[in-house]
Amino acid sequence: GIVAFRKTPSGAPRGLYCGIGACFDCLVTVDGRIGQRACMAKVADGMVVAGAMPETLAPLTPAPTTPLPREQICDVLVVGAGPAGLSAALAAAESGAQVIVLDERDAVGGQYHKPMAASLSNMRPDPQFAEGIALRDQVLAAHVTVLTNANVWAAFSPHEVAAVVAGRAVTFRPKKLVLAPGAHERPMPLPGWTLPGVMTTGALQTLVRAQRVSPGQRVLIAGNGPLNIQLAVELIDAGIDVVALLEAAPRPGLRGMASGLRMFMASSTLTRQGLRMTRRLRRHAIDLSWGSRVVALEGDDRVRSAIIATPSGTRRVAVDVVAMNMGFQPETGLARALDAEHVFVDIGLGHLATVTDPVGRTSVPDLFAVGDGAALGGSRIAMARGWLAGQAAGGIVTPDANALAEVQQAEKFQAALWTLFAPPAFDEVADDTIICRCEGVTAGRIRREIVGGLVSVAALKKATRAGMGRCQGRFCAASIARLCPHAPAAESFAAPRVPVKPVPAAALMFEAAEFEAPLLGKLPANQRRVPVLFAEQQDRACDVLVIGGGAVGLATAYYLASEGADVLIVERDEAGLAAATANAGSLHVQLLSYDFAYPGMPDDGG
Numbered sequence: 303g304i305v306a307f308r309k310t311p312s313g314a315p316r317g318l319y320c321g322i323g324a325c326f327d328c329l330v331t332v333d334g335r336i337g338q339r340a341c342m343a344k345v346a347d348g349m350v351v352a353g354a355m356p357e358t359l360a361p362l363t364p365a366p367t368t369p370l371p372r373e374q375i376c377d378v379l380v381v382g383a384g385p386a387g388l389s390a391a392l393a394a395a396e397s398g399a400q401v402i403v404l405d406e407r408d409a410v411g412g413q414y415h416k417p418m419a420a421s422l423s424n425m426r427p428d429p430q431f432a433e434g435i436a437l438r439d440q441v442l443a444a445h446v447t448v449l450t451n452a453n454v455w456a457a458f459s460p461h462e463v464a465a466v467v468a469g470r471a472v473t474f475r476p477k478k479l480v481l482a483p484g485a486h487e488r489p490m491p492l493p494g495w496t497l498p499g500v501m502t503t504g505a506l507q508t509l510v511r512a513q514r515v516s517p518g519q520r521v522l523i524a525g526n527g528p529l530n531i532q533l534a535v536e537l538i539d540a541g542i543d544v545v546a547l548l549e550a551a552p553r554p555g556l557r558g559m560a561s562g563l564r565m566f567m568a569s570s571t572l573t574r575q576g577l578r579m580t581r582r583l584r585r586h587a588i589d590l591s592w593g594s595r596v597v598a599l600e601g602d603d604r605v606r607s608a609i610i611a612t613p614s615g616t617r618r619v620a621v622d623v624v625a626m627n628m629g630f631q632p633e634t635g636l637a638r639a640l641d642a643e644h645v646f647v648d649i650g651l652g653h654l655a656t657v658t659d660p661v662g663r664t665s666v667p668d669l670f671a672v673g674d675g676a677a678l679g680g681s682r683i684a685m686a687r688g689w690l691a692g693q694a695a696g697g698i699v700t701p702d703a704n705a706l707a708e709v710q711q712a713e714k715f716q717a718a719l720w721t722l723f724a725p726p727a728f729d730e731v732a733d734d735t736i737i738c739r740c741e742g743v744t745a746g747r748i749r750r751e752i753v754g755g756l757v758s759v760a761a762l763k764k765a766t767r768a769g770m771g772r773c774q775g776r777f778c779a780a781s782i783a784r785l786c787p788h789a790p791a792a793e794s795f796a797a798p799r800v801p802v803k804p805v806p807a808a809a810l811m812f813e814a815a816e817f818e819a820p821l822l823g824k825l826p827a828n829q830r831r832v833p834v835l836f837a838e839q840q841d842r843a844c845d846v847l848v849i850g851g852g853a854v855g856l857a858t859a860y861y862l863a864s865e866g867a868d869v870l871i872v873e874r875d876e877a878g879l880a881a882a883t884a885n886a887g888s889l890h891v892q893l894l895s896y897d898f899a900y901p902g903m904p905d906d907g908g
Contacts, residue, residue: 384412740771
């Protein structure tokens with residue numbers, strides 16, 4: 303199959319990677335419309351699809367002719383139509399609330415309940431498909447308004463959410479907001495991971511499971527966790543060769559027997575499903591290689607081979623496709639933009655999780671966060687917590703005891719499962735390995751900046767552009783945080799800013815009468831909580847001490863030093879990370895107010 307869709311400015315080929323519209327690597331041009339995500343665009347007869355055109359200046363957008371954004375008022379707005387979001391919507395609707403659900407895909411279900419392609423509608427759905435269909439039908443029967451192709455680009459408050467729905471700007475004003483955006487797969491930065499044909503396990507599963515196609519015949523699966531085993535079984539069913547199945551966790555031994563028993567006691571159904579899958583692998587002579595990993599991937603216009611390390615040694619295998627999953631990371635952008643409290647979960651690479659109570663309430667009034675988009679837990683926990691949040695958002699005060707019990711039981715299963723598949727620690731990354739896929743920034747570049755004195759994700763972002771691409775750090779921020787000299791924390795990550803996802807500027811343009819433009823809701827404080835950067839106490843003499851390393855402080859120190867003064871700057875954070883240096887207009891004004899005119903200076907200050 304065709305796996306290379308476009309080329310980066312450096313000429314490197316890129317193709318499908320995440321399969322859920324989060325990485326923006328699979329950009330194509332559809333019927334002349336640039337910047338379309340191949341994984342999100344549905345194919346239609348007569349459609350003309352080409353690789354993404356080279357980046358260039360875009361033509362000016364014509365003057366806006368559309369009216370003000372349409373507004374929709376509701377009791378409960380749910381962002382995300384996966385297991386958690388649909389369960390929350392159903393519970394809220396059955397509580398008597400008027401509910402609207404938004405999802406950027408063209409069909410509901412999320413990644414777990416992804417629907418089958420329309421061309422396969424005559425096939426009998428398996429239990430997972432059937433569960434998703436039943437949940438969707440229940441939601442529609444409860445008279446929930448479901449809007450697909452809805453790209454939520456901002457949440458100014460729980461009562462003001464901006465989205466582009468089918469190309470039209472819409473502002474939603476709910477009384478309660480439930481965030482259920484799901485999760486994306488954890489990146490595995492290693493040499494060659496950006497080659498076309500290398501993708502997440504979930505991306506390949508979508509092709510094989512929902513579309514019944516594969517971009518290649520020889521597939522290598524690697525990473526950590528049971529999703530890789532499920533994909534291997536689905537590839538077998540599709541007649542695709544699984545050349546190797548690598549599990550990074552060490553072989554369980556006796557630990558596995560104890561974990562398996564706890565899993566069975568927590569959920570005999572799920573445990574039996576897992577045992578059936580492993581038996582299928584043995585029947586087809588596919589060995590689950592514990593304690594194994596991919597060292598590097600090789601190829602030209604696509605991946606051609608992989609170097610793998612197993613307990614028996616290192617070897618090279620020929621491949622057409624490589625699917626990798628090392629766990630997941632919650633999609634916390636909207637919750638963080640609303641200033642909800644988060645914590646850093648220090649497992650494996652690590653990730654941020656939204657702090658909630660048992661029914662999904664966050665630290666922000668009227669804001670709920672549920673499912674894997676808040677804290678990782680799988681579909682059972684997502685649906686139960688979604689139900690609890692929907693009831694609470696709908697006005698029910700007493701939590702559903704059955705749902706609470708289901709959460710507790712599912713948590714026991716998850717704890718035992720991840721003892722069996724113990725996530726490995728973050729691996730050392732070679733200097734020439736790309737960390738930021740969007741901007742092509744390597745680990746070596748990050749390390750050089752750290753040696754030069756930059757110690758935070760925010761400072762490294764400004765210096766290298768790592769995290770400034772279309773994915774907005776979703777696939778590099780955690781890796782960069784691990785490279786930093788200080789232990790990662792919730793405060794380590796760059797704060798999300800509007801728009802949280804790329805949207806067409808033309809879709810947001812409108813013309814309002816003078817002095818009649820709508821006011822945005824009150825923005826959250828969202829003050830940067832600076833982690834304590836410990837430094838040795840110093841007894842230092844200087845001519846001038848400048849307290850504050852913002853634009854004015856840096857300019858003052860610069861000119862004093864230029865005149866021969868011994869200047870010391872004291873800054874609680876890193877110099878140059880305040881608002882002025884992050885905003886060109888503010889920086890221009892502040893420097894003009896400081897730097898008085900000089901001979902020959904232009905009238906506008908230069």
